[in-house]
Amino acid sequence: MKKLFNTLLLLTVITGGLYLTNPDQEAFSDFLAVYVQEELADETREETELGKKLRKGLGQLAGVAAEALAERTELYVASVYSLDIAGESHVFVGVAGQFIPVRNK
Numbered sequence: 001m002k003k004l005f006n007t008l009l010l011l012t013v014i015t016g017g018l019y020l021t022n023p024d025q026e027a028f029s030d031f032l033a034v035y036v037q038e039e040l041a042d043e044t045r046e047e048t049e050l051g052k053k054l055r056k057g058l059g060q061l062a063g064v065a066a067e068a069l070a071e072r073t074e075l076y077v078a079s080v081y082s083l084d085i086a087g088e089s090h091v092f093v094g095v096a097g098q099f100i101p102v103r104n105k
Contacts, residue, residue, distance in 0.1 A: 015077055019077055022075075022077060022078060022079055022094065024079075025067060025070070027097070027099075028066055028070060028072070028081050028094060029064065029067050031092075032083075032092075033059040033063030035099075036062040036063075037056060037058070040058060041055065066083065069085075070083045071083070078093055078094060079093070079094040080092070080094075081094060091103040
């Protein structure tokens with residue numbers, strides 16, 4: 001009986017922690033702005049200042065657009081964000097304050 005109680009207590013603590021750290025829409029917008037900037041990063045070391053500013057601006061635009069374009073599915077301990085851009089579907093899972101890209105088709 002004590003083992004069952006300890007197991008249920010542990011599951012309750014883990015579930016509560018995941019619920020409290022489930023990232024919201026604003027956190028997704030911030031994440032997407034950085035994610036887009038990293039995806040657009042030039043692999044060469046000699047990126048121009050204009051290139052850096054353009055990449056940062058596009059990332060900021062993506063973050064703002066995410067609020068209007070992303071569909072959020074609430075799972076209470078996690079969230080799934082779906083975003084269609086130029087015919088490509090992008091899916092991200094937000095869990096424990098982090099975002100994980102899971103599909104890009």
